[in-house]
Amino acid sequence: MIFRLARCIREYKWAALLSPLCMVGEVTMEVLIPLVMANLYDFGIELQDMHIIVTRSIQLVICAILSLCFGVLSAVFAAKAATGFAKNLRHDMFHRVQSFSFSNIDKFSSSSIVTRLTSDVAQLQMTFQMVIRMTIRCVMMLVLALVFAFQLSPELSMIYLKVMPVLILVLVCLTPVVFKIFDRSFRKLDKLNNVIQENVHGIRVVKSFVRQEKETEKFTDISADLARNFSRAEKILSLNSPVMMACIYICMISISWVGAKLVIASGNNPLNGLTTGDLSSMFTYTTQILSALMSMSMVFVMMTMSRTPLRRCCEVLAEEPNLCSPAQAVTEVADGSIDFENVSFRYSATAQHRALKEVTLHIPSGATVGILGGTGSSKSTLVQLIPRLYDVSEGTLKVGGVDVREYDLEVLRDNVAMVLQKNVLFSGTIKENLRWGNPNATDEELIHACKLSCAHDFIEAFPNKYDTYIEQGGTNVSGGQKQRLCIARALLKKPKVLILDDSTSAVDTRTDAMIRQAFREEIPGTTKLIIAQRIASVQDADMIIVLDNGQISAVGNHDQLMQTSAIYQEVFYSQQKGGEE
Secondary structure (H helix, E strand, O other): OOHHHOOOOOOHHHHHHHHHHHHHHHHHHHHHHHHHHHHHHHHHOOOHHHHHHHHHHHHHHHHHHHHHHHHHHHHHHHHHHHHHHHHHHHHHHHHHHHHEEEEEHOOOHHHHHHHHHHHHHHHHHHHHHHHHHHHHHHHHHHHHHHHHHHOHHHHHHHHHHHHHHHHHHHHHHHHHHHHHHHHHHHHHHHHHHHHHHHHHHHHHHHHHHOOOOHHHHHHHHHHHHHHHHHHHHHHHHHHHHHHHHHHHHHHHHHHHHHHHHHHHOOOOOOOOOOOOHHHHHHHHHHHHHHHHHHHHHHHHHHHHHHHHHHHHHHHHHHOOOOOOOOOOEEOOOOOOOOOEEEEOOOOOOOOOOOOOOEEEEEEEOEEEEEEOOOOOOOHHHHHHOOOOOOOEEEEEEEEOOHHHHHHHHHHHHHHEEEOOOOOOOOOOEEEHHHHOOOOOOHHHEEEEHHHOOOOOHHHHOOOOOHHHHHHHHHHHOOOHHHHHHHHHHHOOOOEEEEEEEOOOOOOOHHHHHHHHHHHHOOOOOOOEEEEEOHHHOOOOOOOOEEEOOOOEEEEEOHHHHHHHHHHHHHHHOOOOOOOOO
């Protein structure tokens, strides 16, 4: 997993390398300062040698300045590397999500993907910055301080080696417990984000049913549960701090006691053993060594917290899109003919139930086809196979006489325009939304497409006309207006196949009829598939398909189905004024 994320460093690898190198320089200067101080005290102050005092003082200033410069550079490089790493990681994850098929996306909830792209990446960014800076600092400080401390007094340095196993044991005992809690906490965070997303998205429904208090209670419960989990983890981790401080004080007392005896025994003579300056340096090294251990424990905690985000981000990066273009892809769609040859479909390989069962159907290019069926009859599933949003489980589906799996995906989907059941507009002007269908469309082409979808008149009624700003989700336009804008957007692709998945349900019957009339006159060569609940929307179609429980129940025109299909007759009469008779 770590190697997978390491690829996200890319152009910031030099910053990621320079940061620890500068940190090595900073630590080296900090470790040298106690030696210079000891020399200043023993040979300068004690012997009142002004030359040594001045020389060592200048050396101290130089070490301090160099340490400061190295520290600043290390921080700058670490910040640049960490932010760049996070930027690349977000880009790679978002790019991977964009390449997912619907079945890939079904494995991750939308709230989970949002959390992984935001909170999880932010956590990994902080950890990465701490690793390339603080980890190197801790390790180098620990090693160098121990080396210099052993040079001064091996006897006193043994005290460190006796204390360090205690700290390591505490970390080893705490980590497994804390990791399990953090793992639960991040799953709770997914759930919390899901509640927020659902509530904000459905705020009108919440208010219309007066569910504010219930939704607030649900949010509060999850938030409190999340707080309890994080609080429990932090309480366990907080045990590390007092243990660390206890070890520092034990070392200080032990070094003071043993060191004082050694100084007295040597007569404070540098040639005979430990001096007062050496003892003061040992106190500094004690602080540096144990501070390094404390910082290392903080890094360890941060890495423990990041283990779950690391796994979650790698899950997204490791997920392989199960729909992709073949190596020798077909790059041209000949026409809009569609052939289903014994097609069956399951939403997952392990699903026992087949959403579509042995569908065989031929739709000639340029035909207008209506699709009817009850709720759950797999009408949307049938048409989603055509632009290869899902792959067929069994059988073959051809568009323009070629299996859809042989096409380049971009080419296929550019030639198969689909207006989904859930109409989605993005924040931006009407022009910007329409140009999703064709980024290079002229204003005249936009107007023509909007006239075909009966959207031009209401757009002209807006003060800013085609420059009117659409709010997020299209909340400032009605459902019917949104549907007509989505149809215009699809028409701008000039597709060979146009699929309307119940996309005129929010418009009145007169407008619906005008849209269908425009389709017949203006785009006769385009194959049109219309899923509808109203008989009037498909009554004039060249072919009407009646689906029932994932199977084709009947195929024919209106007159034929009125004679042969009981389901079609039932729907027709139920929608007529005299249906009860």
